[in-house]
Structures are given as C-alpha cells and as structure tokens.
Amino acid sequence: TTNLQRDDVIAQYCENLNVEVFRGDEQNVLDRHYQCAKKFSFSHIVRIPSDKPLIDPQIVDLVIEKFSSNKFDYVANCGFIKKNNEFILDSTYPSGTEVEMFSFEALETAWKNAITSEEREHVTPYIYLHPEKFKIHTINLLKDFSDLRWALDYESDMKLIREIISKIKNRPILMNDIISLLENNPKLKEINRINY
Numbered sequence: 001t002t003n004l005q006r007d008d009v010i011a012q013y014c015e016n017l018n019v020e021v022f023r024g025d026e027q028n029v030l031d032r033h034y035q036c037a038k039k040f041s042f043s044h045i046v047r048i049p050s051d052k053p054l055i056d057p058q059i060v061d062l063v064i065e066k067f068s069s070n071k072f073d074y075v076a077n078c079g080f081i082k083k084n085n086e087f088i089l090d091s092t093y094p095s096g097t098e099v100e101m102f103s104f105e106a107l108e109t110a111w112k113n114a115i116t117s118e119e120r121e122h123v124t125p126y127i128y129l130h131p132e133k134f135k136i137h138t139i140n141l142l143k144d145f146s147d148l149r150w151a152l153d154y155e156s157d158m159k160l161i162r163e164i165i166s167k168i169k170n171r172p173i174l175m176n177d178i179i180s181l182l183e184n185n186p187k188l189k190e191i192n193r194i195n196y
Contacts, residue, residue: 002026034111073134094148
C-alpha cells in the first residue's frame with residue numbers, strides 16, 4: 001500500500017493478521033511494485049489491482065498456468081492501447097476481471113526504463129507497449145464481454161457489486177456467474193453504465 005497516513009489502517013489490519021506489508025509512493029506504483037518484489041525476493045509477480053474485488057480465481061489460475069507453461073515475460077487477460085495519451089483497456093474480458101503476471105526481470109526492465117508518469121503510475125505499460133523487448137501473451141475470450149463492467153471506481157460501481165454479491169450465492173463468485181446474472185437481469189447493467 002502507500003506510505004500515506006490514511007493507509008496506516010490497511011497496514012495495521014494486515015499486520016494484525018500476520019500478513020507482511022510493503023509501503024511506498026502513492027503515484028509511482030511501478031517503483032512500489034519493484035521495491036516490494038526486490039525486498040521479498042519475488043521471481044514472479046501476479047498483479048490484481050485493488051479495484052477488482054470480484055476477481056475470479058479461475059482467471060488467476062489460467063493466467064498463472066499460461067505463464068508457467070511457457071517462457072513468457074508477461075501474461076494477462078487484458079491488453080491496453082494508448083490513445084490520445086491515455087491507456088484504454090483492450091480486452092474481451094469484462095472490466096473488473098484483470099489479472100497480470102510477469103517476471104521480476106521484466107519488472108526490473110520496466111523500472112529501469114519507464115520515464116512517463118503513466119508508465120510509472122500504472123506499473124506495466126512499459127512492458128506491453130514494448131513488445132519487441134518482452135515475450136508477451138494476452139488471453140482472450142471467444143466471445144467479447146468487454147461491454148460489461150464490475151470494477152470499483154465509483155459509488156454506482158459499489159452499488160452494482162453489492163447487488164452481485166447479494167444475488168449470487170455460490171462462493172467464490174465466478175465471472176460466468178456474474179455474466180449470467182447480468183444477462184438475465186439487464187437492469188443491473190444500468191446501475192453503473194453512466195460512468196463509462
């Protein structure tokens with residue numbers, strides 16, 4: 001987490017659970033990831049952003065399996081493109097399901113070479129915007145579900161996420177469960193549609 005005072009409560013909560021914590025700069029998330037990986041001697045990193053509370057463990061397993069079965073530097077179920085100086089999600093997966101895995105070597109290369117604020121704030125842009133330097137693989141679905149979204153950025157997103165949790169009884173909640181729920185209840189999709 002960040003080294004800001006407002007995140008002391010997160011650090012304390014983790015420490016109470018005997019979960020090791022690493023803290024760093026709020027804006028330079030690339031440096032925070034790199035310094036954390038270096039401190040704990042990680043050889044591989046699975047990145048699940050904190051604004052994805054309904055992450056599907058099957059997607060996590062799929063990304064890890066693909067990464068582990070090949071000699072990739074970076075595997076994700078999402079891609080990004082840069083358009084008008086902004087990174088835009090380019091994926092067949094719904095927003096809220098994003099998982100990335102990369103090697104420490106790829107992270108270190110990005111850390112040493114990333115110069116723009118976007119590359120440093122968002123951790124992996126240097127990697128996926130330089131495919132000539134890395135062995136990259138993006139996992140896609142056969143059907144495009146990119147119009148669906150359950151990432152947590154706005155209050156209306158929280159409302160939708162609460163609806164999803166209350167209506168789906170299976171645990172863990174899987175992507176396909178959410179897709180079925182939203183397709184069978186189209187009004188739910190409208191809860192947070194205005195934000196994107």
